[in-house]
Amino acid sequence: MATRRQPGSADTDAVDWGRGMACIDNQFVPIGEARIPILDWGFLHSDATYDVAHVWRGAFFRLEDHLDRFLQNVERLRMTLPVDRAGVRRILMECVRRSGLQNAYVEMICTRGVPPRGSRDPRQARNRFYAFAIPFIWIAGPDQWEQGLHVSVSSVIRIPPGAVDPTVKNYHWLDFVRGLFDAYARGCETTVLVDGRGNVVEGPGFNVFAMHEGRLVTPDQGMLRGITRQTAIEIADEFHLPWEARALPVEQFRHASEAFVTSTAGGVIPVTRIDGRALGDGREGPVTRRIRHRYWDLHGDPRYATPAANPRSRPAPRKAVSEAGASDGDLR
Ligand SMILES: Cc1ncc(COP(=O)(O)O)c(C=O)c1O
Numbered sequence: 001m002a003t004r005r006q007p008g009s010a011d012t013d014a015v016d017w018g019r020g021m022a023c024i025d026n027q028f029v030p031i032g033e034a035r036i037p038i039l040d041w042g043f044l045h046s047d048a049t050y051d052v053a054h055v056w057r058g059a060f061f062r063l064e065d066h067l068d069r070f071l072q073n074v075e076r077l078r079m080t081l082p083v084d085r086a087g088v089r090r091i092l093m094e095c096v097r098r099s100g101l102q103n104a105y106v107e108m109i110c111t112r113g114v115p116p117r118g119s120r121d122p123r124q125a126r127n128r129f130y131a132f133a134i135p136f137i138w139i140a141g142p143d144q145w146e147q148g149l150h151v152s153v154s155s156v157i158r159i160p161p162g163a164v165d166p167t168v169k170n171y172h173w174l175d176f177v178r179g180l181f182d183a184y185a186r187g188c189e190t191t192v193l194v195d196g197r198g199n200v201v202e203g204p205g206f207n208v209f210a211m212h213e214g215r216l217v218t219p220d221q222g223m224l225r226g227i228t229r230q231t232a233i234e235i236a237d238e239f240h241l242p243w244e245a246r247a248l249p250v251e252q253f254r255h256a257s258e259a260f261v262t263s264t265a266g267g268v269i270p271v272t273r274i275d276g277r278a279l280g281d282g283r284e285g286p287v288t289r290r291i292r293h294r295y296w297d298l299h300g301d302p303r304y305a306t307p308a309a310n311p312r313s314r315p316a317p318r319k320a321v322s323e324a325g326a327s328d329g330d331l332r
Contacts, residue, residue, distance in 0.1 A: 020134035021099040023091045028098055031134055041125060042111025046171045049073040052264050054136060055096050055104040059305035061264075061298075063089070065227050066108075073168045074110045079127040081110055088129070095133035096308040103136040104308075105265065139190070139206060139266040145292065148272025148284050149261065151203070152188035153250055154179035157196045158222055166202070166223050176204035186275065192253070192261075195222045199247040206263035210248060210256035211287055217252065220245035228262035228295070235294045241287065258285025260292070268292040 020031030042048035051070035053063055060066075067085055074081055083091065092106050113125040140149050156179040164172050179191035192203040200208055202223035209218045209232060216236055218229060236243045253259065257280055259271040268291050270284035279285070284292075298304050 022132035047112035050109040148270035150273040152183035158193040206261040210259040216243035260288040
């Protein structure tokens with residue numbers, strides 16, 4: 001996969017995140033220097049929620065939708081952000097501006113914070129806000145679209161909604177990580193997890209779609225309500241494509257005529273093989289291609305695009321083989 005390093009080569013201190021910029025306690029720092037307090041329960045207990053927006057060619061995509069989801073989730077975890085919505089927006093913009101990135105992955109995080117000494121009571125912790133902008137991350141980039149992803153259906157159950165609400169974007173990823181290692185062992189590139197009742201739910205950082213009997217099907221329970229998923233649904237409406245949000249049985253996913261996954265980290269990404277078996281002719285399907293093209297076209301639509309730059313921004317080359325790791329000049 002485009003962004004995956006060779007196994008075993010990760011020396012995290014040496015990872016070059018380029019021009020990334022973070023905001024910690026209202027201070028802007030280069031991403032390589034960003035540090036969080038080790039006693040923050042966001043780190044120690046995964047007691048946190050986050051959201052990831054992206055900037056493409058200098059504009060945020062659906063920024064207000066990401067802010068809506070983030071602020072709702074902060075409230076649902078009974079946290080209080082130390083900044084208001086305008087403050088979050090301003091900090092995200094500033095991280096992007098200071099980074100100079102034209103294509104960026106922009107994360108906002110609210111953690112429970114550090115409790116008073118000796119306390120085990122989450123109500124006593126002062127919640128914290130962190131943010132960063134780093135070069136755009138692809139689950140699978142343009143060079144992989146034609147070939148598509150090889151996905152494994154995991155036997156691992158996604159943490160059930162009765163335990164952790166998956167609509168609150170969270171860092172409970174041990175199930176995904178387990179699924180990923182199983183997938184690699186089977187020669188696959190990524191995984192989708194199941195709900196324990198025979199349905200596919202979601203994968204590490206993405207939602208799932210399958211074409212079944214001429215209808216587009218996407219799960220409606222046990223997963224994050226992805227903003228890219230929502231965009232794909234809106235595109236399906238625009239194209240008068242029939243779609244259903246309902247349970248997606250593993251067998252329907254396996255025998256789909258085509259399938260794709262959706263994520264802020266790469267948009268609409270074709271799935272062409274499931275556990276070694278090709279879907280259709282083993283290439284990106286026509287419906288997936290239409291939705292993918294439209295998804296990227298919408299990045300220029302003022303209904304969705306919010307300029308991240310302002311006149312003080314550092315100029316960044318528009319067509320360079322960008323910090324995104326692929327040319328942003330050709331997304332078709
Ligand atoms: C578990 C999970 N599901 C789905 C998604 C896709 O959501 P979005 O389209 O809002 O990026 C993500 C994004 O990171 C995720 O973490």
